[in-house]
Amino acid sequence: MSDGSRAAALSAARRASAPYRTSPWPGKLHVTAHHASHDDPLLTFLGGARYLLAAADTKLLVGCGLFAGPETSWRRNFSPCPDEMRTADAVVLPSADLGHAGFLPQLAAEGWHGPVFATPGTAALLPVVLSDAAKQFAEDAGQACPPAPGVPPFRAEDVTRALALVRPVEFGSLHRLDGAEFEFGRAGGRLGAAWVRVRAGGRSVVFAGPLGAADHPLLRPPDARPRSDVLVLAAPHPPADGHLPGRFAAAVRRAARRDGSVVVPVSVDGGMESLRALAETGQLPPLPVVLDGDLGLEVYRQAAAELRRGARVPAPELRPEPPDGPSIVLAGLATADSGRVLQHLARLLPDRRNGVILLGHPAPGTRAAQLADGARHLKIHGRYVPVRAEVTALGGTGAFAGPAEVLAWATATPAPETAFVAEGEAEPAHALAKALHAEADWCAVVPEEGERVSC
Incomplete structure (x- = not known):
């Protein structure tokens, strides 16, 4: 079977096993305090750790993760790839965690074949994470009872196809694409984890997933937040238990x-x-x-x-x-x-x-x-x-920054025009947005899934 035929068959199997097709995004438009123009990049929150930044000449998908949670959320991992993700010219991975990278094999299996950029640590860990997950998902699919999906989210051959697309980029190295450029900075907490700063259309956006604790026993602490027009944060982890x-x-x-x-x-x-x-x-x-x-x-x-x-x-x-x-x-x-x-x-x-x-x-x-x-x-x-x-x-194990650390990291650099707390649980996300507004007078928003904003 050719790669194209196999991808089509795999997509059809997933459609049959999925309880629903991912619905079109509502496309709500939010404009930041900046006087928006038609040339400004558009940022779409695709749910979880998935962000599509669309500039005039390029589209970047930052994060390509699986959904976790109740059965209804987990089954979204079996639905066909959303059209917005298919339009990306490149993928930028903040970490090797399944929540950031676990959907990549399915994206590749359905025919996408653009470059995937990751730090050297993430690139080294991805084969371990994705291959282990493929084995476990295959075992689960073999024991699944209806109405659970009888196929895994991805297979070993999908992992091989996805890994062939990965291109390591060093921390602090500016990488240029058509109409955009990006760089990685250390986020801590996980090997290879990074925050990502993207410049496009004369604007800059920083994507910061879960930050590592400053006193992590193994890994170096997060690099300082760079200046940006827009900041996308993850909700902080609760404080760690010292005992x-x-x-x-x-x-x-x-x-x-x-x-x-x-x-x-x-x-x-x-x-x-x-x-x-x-x-x-x-x-x-x-x-x-x-x-x-x-x-x-x-x-x-x-x-x-x-x-x-x-x-x-x-x-x-x-x-x-x-x-x-x-x-x-x-x-x-x-x-x-x-x-x-x-x-x-x-x-x-x-x-x-x-x-x-x-x-x-x-x-x-x-x-x-x-x-x-x-x-x-x-x-x-x-x-x-x-x-x-x-x-x-x-x-908490102490690997990740708590609310006070995240707040200190974010506010140590001049305020962005808008900050979005877009990843993590709702309660700590709203608490961080409220703290950024009350203590630093920031415009801080918890966006809805599918919301589109002008940067």
Whole structure:
């Protein structure tokens, strides 16, 4: 089958399995304080971490992520690619996280073949993240029960096609395209993560996803925000719990006393925080650590330019398969909505001896969020599984900046004409916009999905 025929067949399969086609964007137009002209770039918020910046001579898609959350949101990952995304001349990836890059294989599978620009760290981590996700999605599709989609969002061959489009661009290097130019600055928090400044049509826009904490134990802190006419921010993470290592160790010890095992849902690119929590406790019982998937540790070890001086990537003893007795299992995905972690949860949740440790703040509607909220059962592969295992939700790991840090980072540079808080949960997004208005007198807006603004 030719590539074109395969892409058409794959698109048709996804259309058949999707509950609905992505509806046309409403196209609402918002004009900033700047006196707009017909030559000003237009910015469209496509939902999640997806932004289309259209200038006179080029269109850039900044972010190309999957949706997380309730089943209705997750199924949008199976819908045909929105037309706006197909029109992009190039894709700029802020990070390798599935929320920023997870839709790229489907975009490539449906025939898009433009350049994809990423930092060297993101480019190195993408094969690990996307290949691991493709394996997990394929396993899920094989066990899916109607009306769940019977095809994965993307397959291994789609990942190969997408990776061939990736072009690494160094931090601080100005890259020119037809009618536009962009540069990456360090965002911290994840290996390779970047904020992106784009200049087009005489205007400049900075896209800043989740920022890393200034005192991240492994990675260098975010670079200072550059001046821009428009700033697009992500909602901050809640403040980290300084007692996380001790609470992690206590949860493991409780399960060990019950002769039980512990499962920790992790993401490929964020699994370093799980390993750091393990390494820093120094109080864990001598249980084997089982890694079900590839966390890309070697990629981190090679990323000397992004690591803090003296930082050491932890390397606990890992085993590829669970032993017969109690163990600590690290498996993805972190949302617990897909992947091999579902098999471990189905096996461990019904037994009161076992435990589940949740790191970070899961997106509302995900299985991880349901567990954190005290769910008594989970639906996994068409069957309800009782939740009898102890669930310990630890909250923030300290990898990402809290509200005060994000506010300080944003306001350390002269104000943009407009700031948009467009990524993350609604409550912290509105809180940040309110703080920017009240404390810095900024024009700060939480845009609607599908809204189009003049820059």
